[in-house]
Amino acid sequence: MLPGSFPEDYFNEKRFPNVLAWRERYKAAIEKAKETAPKPTEIEGKECVQKTFASVFHDLKVESDDPSGLKEGHQIAMAPIDTGYNSADSGKVVGLTNMEAVISTTSKEGGKGDEGALSEMQFHVQGGVM
Known part of the structure:
Protein backbone atom coordinates (compact mmCIF):
# COMPACT_ATOMS: atom_id res chain seq x y z
CA MET A 1 0.00 0.00 0.00
CA THR A 41 20.50 -11.13 -18.81
CA GLU A 42 20.78 -8.24 -21.23
CA ILE A 43 20.95 -8.98 -24.92
CA GLU A 44 21.48 -6.75 -27.93
CA GLY A 45 18.78 -6.01 -30.48
CA LYS A 46 20.07 -8.41 -33.13
CA GLU A 47 20.12 -11.33 -30.68
CA CYS A 48 16.62 -10.40 -29.51
CA VAL A 49 15.33 -10.52 -33.10
CA GLN A 50 17.00 -13.91 -33.65
CA LYS A 51 15.49 -15.36 -30.47
CA THR A 52 12.08 -13.97 -31.38
CA PHE A 53 12.12 -15.52 -34.85
CA ALA A 54 13.30 -18.85 -33.41
CA SER A 55 10.35 -19.03 -31.00
CA VAL A 56 7.39 -21.41 -31.31
CA PHE A 57 4.60 -20.40 -33.71
CA HIS A 58 0.95 -20.33 -32.59
CA ASP A 59 -2.10 -19.68 -34.76
CA LEU A 60 -3.80 -16.42 -33.86
CA LYS A 61 -7.44 -15.45 -33.98
CA VAL A 62 -9.47 -12.29 -33.62
CA GLU A 63 -12.73 -12.91 -31.80
CA SER A 64 -15.55 -11.38 -33.81
CA ASP A 65 -17.66 -10.62 -30.73
CA ASP A 66 -14.96 -8.69 -28.87
CA PRO A 67 -16.65 -5.75 -27.09
CA SER A 68 -13.82 -3.36 -28.05
CA GLY A 69 -15.02 -3.40 -31.66
CA LEU A 70 -11.46 -3.98 -32.88
CA LYS A 71 -11.05 -6.07 -35.99
CA GLU A 72 -8.08 -7.77 -37.61
CA GLY A 73 -5.88 -5.17 -39.30
CA HIS A 74 -6.95 -2.18 -37.15
CA GLN A 75 -4.02 0.04 -36.18
CA ILE A 76 -3.70 0.42 -32.39
CA ALA A 77 -1.20 1.41 -29.72
CA MET A 78 -0.78 -0.68 -26.56
CA ALA A 79 0.86 0.36 -23.30
CA PRO A 80 1.41 -1.42 -19.98
CA ILE A 81 -0.88 -0.29 -17.19
CA ASP A 82 1.55 -1.08 -14.38
CA THR A 83 4.61 0.85 -15.60
CA GLY A 84 3.12 3.89 -17.25
CA TYR A 85 2.17 4.88 -20.74
CA ASN A 86 5.57 6.07 -21.96
CA SER A 87 6.50 2.84 -23.72
CA ALA A 88 3.56 2.10 -25.99
CA ASP A 89 3.93 -0.26 -28.93
CA SER A 90 1.83 0.31 -32.02
CA GLY A 91 0.87 -1.92 -34.90
CA LYS A 92 -1.97 -3.75 -36.55
CA VAL A 93 -4.22 -6.20 -34.69
CA VAL A 94 -3.44 -9.81 -35.68
CA GLY A 95 -4.83 -11.59 -32.61
CA LEU A 96 -7.46 -10.62 -30.07
CA THR A 97 -9.14 -12.78 -27.44
CA ASN A 98 -10.43 -12.25 -23.92
CA MET A 99 -6.96 -13.33 -22.71
CA GLU A 100 -4.56 -11.41 -24.95
CA ALA A 101 -4.05 -8.84 -27.65
CA VAL A 102 -1.44 -9.38 -30.36
CA ILE A 103 -0.13 -6.67 -32.65
CA SER A 104 2.22 -6.94 -35.59
CA THR A 105 4.77 -4.22 -36.24
CA THR A 106 7.98 -3.85 -38.19
CA SER A 107 11.45 -3.13 -36.91
CA LYS A 108 14.89 -2.89 -38.42
CA GLU A 109 16.76 -6.11 -37.72
CA GLY A 110 19.35 -5.48 -35.06
CA GLY A 111 17.73 -2.40 -33.56
CA LYS A 112 19.67 0.60 -32.22
CA GLY A 113 19.94 2.11 -35.69
CA ASP A 114 21.73 -0.92 -37.17
CA GLU A 115 21.27 -1.18 -40.89
CA GLY A 116 19.14 -4.13 -41.80
CA ALA A 117 15.96 -5.31 -43.41
CA LEU A 118 12.60 -4.52 -41.90
CA SER A 119 11.25 -7.51 -39.99
CA GLU A 120 7.73 -8.20 -38.78
CA MET A 121 7.47 -8.84 -35.06
CA GLN A 122 4.41 -9.71 -33.01
CA PHE A 123 3.85 -8.57 -29.43
CA HIS A 124 1.56 -10.57 -27.17
CA VAL A 125 0.09 -8.61 -24.28
CA GLN A 126 -1.94 -9.87 -21.36
CA GLY A 127 -3.34 -6.93 -19.44
CA GLY A 128 -2.78 -3.35 -20.48
CA VAL A 129 -4.64 -0.65 -22.32
CA MET A 130 -5.28 -0.15 -26.02
Whole structure:
Protein backbone atom coordinates (compact mmCIF):
# COMPACT_ATOMS: atom_id res chain seq x y z
CA MET A 1 0.00 0.00 0.00
CA LEU A 2 1.31 3.44 -0.84
CA PRO A 3 2.00 5.56 2.22
CA GLY A 4 -0.85 8.01 2.69
CA SER A 5 -3.19 6.22 0.28
CA PHE A 6 -5.65 5.47 3.09
CA PRO A 7 -6.17 7.32 6.37
CA GLU A 8 -4.43 5.28 9.09
CA ASP A 9 -7.31 5.86 11.50
CA TYR A 10 -9.54 3.99 9.02
CA PHE A 11 -7.27 1.38 7.44
CA ASN A 12 -5.19 -0.09 10.24
CA GLU A 13 -4.19 -3.41 11.82
CA LYS A 14 -6.87 -3.21 14.49
CA ARG A 15 -9.67 -2.78 11.96
CA PHE A 16 -8.35 -5.05 9.18
CA PRO A 17 -5.91 -7.51 10.82
CA ASN A 18 -6.31 -10.27 8.23
CA VAL A 19 -5.79 -7.96 5.26
CA LEU A 20 -2.63 -6.46 6.71
CA ALA A 21 -1.33 -9.89 7.80
CA TRP A 22 -1.87 -11.15 4.25
CA ARG A 23 0.00 -8.12 2.87
CA GLU A 24 2.99 -8.92 5.09
CA ARG A 25 2.99 -12.57 3.96
CA TYR A 26 2.73 -11.41 0.36
CA LYS A 27 5.67 -8.98 0.72
CA ALA A 28 7.77 -11.74 2.35
CA ALA A 29 6.93 -14.16 -0.48
CA ILE A 30 7.91 -11.55 -3.08
CA GLU A 31 11.25 -10.92 -1.37
CA LYS A 32 11.95 -14.67 -1.20
CA ALA A 33 11.06 -15.05 -4.88
CA LYS A 34 13.42 -12.19 -5.80
CA GLU A 35 16.27 -13.96 -4.00
CA THR A 36 15.72 -17.30 -5.75
CA ALA A 37 14.55 -16.16 -9.20
CA PRO A 38 17.03 -16.35 -12.06
CA LYS A 39 18.67 -13.02 -12.85
CA PRO A 40 17.77 -11.54 -16.25
CA THR A 41 20.50 -11.13 -18.81
CA GLU A 42 20.78 -8.24 -21.23
CA ILE A 43 20.95 -8.98 -24.92
CA GLU A 44 21.48 -6.75 -27.93
CA GLY A 45 18.78 -6.01 -30.48
CA LYS A 46 20.07 -8.41 -33.13
CA GLU A 47 20.12 -11.33 -30.68
CA CYS A 48 16.62 -10.40 -29.51
CA VAL A 49 15.33 -10.52 -33.10
CA GLN A 50 17.00 -13.91 -33.65
CA LYS A 51 15.49 -15.36 -30.47
CA THR A 52 12.08 -13.97 -31.38
CA PHE A 53 12.12 -15.52 -34.85
CA ALA A 54 13.30 -18.85 -33.41
CA SER A 55 10.35 -19.03 -31.00
CA VAL A 56 7.39 -21.41 -31.31
CA PHE A 57 4.60 -20.40 -33.71
CA HIS A 58 0.95 -20.33 -32.59
CA ASP A 59 -2.10 -19.68 -34.76
CA LEU A 60 -3.80 -16.42 -33.86
CA LYS A 61 -7.44 -15.45 -33.98
CA VAL A 62 -9.47 -12.29 -33.62
CA GLU A 63 -12.73 -12.91 -31.80
CA SER A 64 -15.55 -11.38 -33.81
CA ASP A 65 -17.66 -10.62 -30.73
CA ASP A 66 -14.96 -8.69 -28.87
CA PRO A 67 -16.65 -5.75 -27.09
CA SER A 68 -13.82 -3.36 -28.05
CA GLY A 69 -15.02 -3.40 -31.66
CA LEU A 70 -11.46 -3.98 -32.88
CA LYS A 71 -11.05 -6.07 -35.99
CA GLU A 72 -8.08 -7.77 -37.61
CA GLY A 73 -5.88 -5.17 -39.30
CA HIS A 74 -6.95 -2.18 -37.15
CA GLN A 75 -4.02 0.04 -36.18
CA ILE A 76 -3.70 0.42 -32.39
CA ALA A 77 -1.20 1.41 -29.72
CA MET A 78 -0.78 -0.68 -26.56
CA ALA A 79 0.86 0.36 -23.30
CA PRO A 80 1.41 -1.42 -19.98
CA ILE A 81 -0.88 -0.29 -17.19
CA ASP A 82 1.55 -1.08 -14.38
CA THR A 83 4.61 0.85 -15.60
CA GLY A 84 3.12 3.89 -17.25
CA TYR A 85 2.17 4.88 -20.74
CA ASN A 86 5.57 6.07 -21.96
CA SER A 87 6.50 2.84 -23.72
CA ALA A 88 3.56 2.10 -25.99
CA ASP A 89 3.93 -0.26 -28.93
CA SER A 90 1.83 0.31 -32.02
CA GLY A 91 0.87 -1.92 -34.90
CA LYS A 92 -1.97 -3.75 -36.55
CA VAL A 93 -4.22 -6.20 -34.69
CA VAL A 94 -3.44 -9.81 -35.68
CA GLY A 95 -4.83 -11.59 -32.61
CA LEU A 96 -7.46 -10.62 -30.07
CA THR A 97 -9.14 -12.78 -27.44
CA ASN A 98 -10.43 -12.25 -23.92
CA MET A 99 -6.96 -13.33 -22.71
CA GLU A 100 -4.56 -11.41 -24.95
CA ALA A 101 -4.05 -8.84 -27.65
CA VAL A 102 -1.44 -9.38 -30.36
CA ILE A 103 -0.13 -6.67 -32.65
CA SER A 104 2.22 -6.94 -35.59
CA THR A 105 4.77 -4.22 -36.24
CA THR A 106 7.98 -3.85 -38.19
CA SER A 107 11.45 -3.13 -36.91
CA LYS A 108 14.89 -2.89 -38.42
CA GLU A 109 16.76 -6.11 -37.72
CA GLY A 110 19.35 -5.48 -35.06
CA GLY A 111 17.73 -2.40 -33.56
CA LYS A 112 19.67 0.60 -32.22
CA GLY A 113 19.94 2.11 -35.69
CA ASP A 114 21.73 -0.92 -37.17
CA GLU A 115 21.27 -1.18 -40.89
CA GLY A 116 19.14 -4.13 -41.80
CA ALA A 117 15.96 -5.31 -43.41
CA LEU A 118 12.60 -4.52 -41.90
CA SER A 119 11.25 -7.51 -39.99
CA GLU A 120 7.73 -8.20 -38.78
CA MET A 121 7.47 -8.84 -35.06
CA GLN A 122 4.41 -9.71 -33.01
CA PHE A 123 3.85 -8.57 -29.43
CA HIS A 124 1.56 -10.57 -27.17
CA VAL A 125 0.09 -8.61 -24.28
CA GLN A 126 -1.94 -9.87 -21.36
CA GLY A 127 -3.34 -6.93 -19.44
CA GLY A 128 -2.78 -3.35 -20.48
CA VAL A 129 -4.64 -0.65 -22.32
CA MET A 130 -5.28 -0.15 -26.02
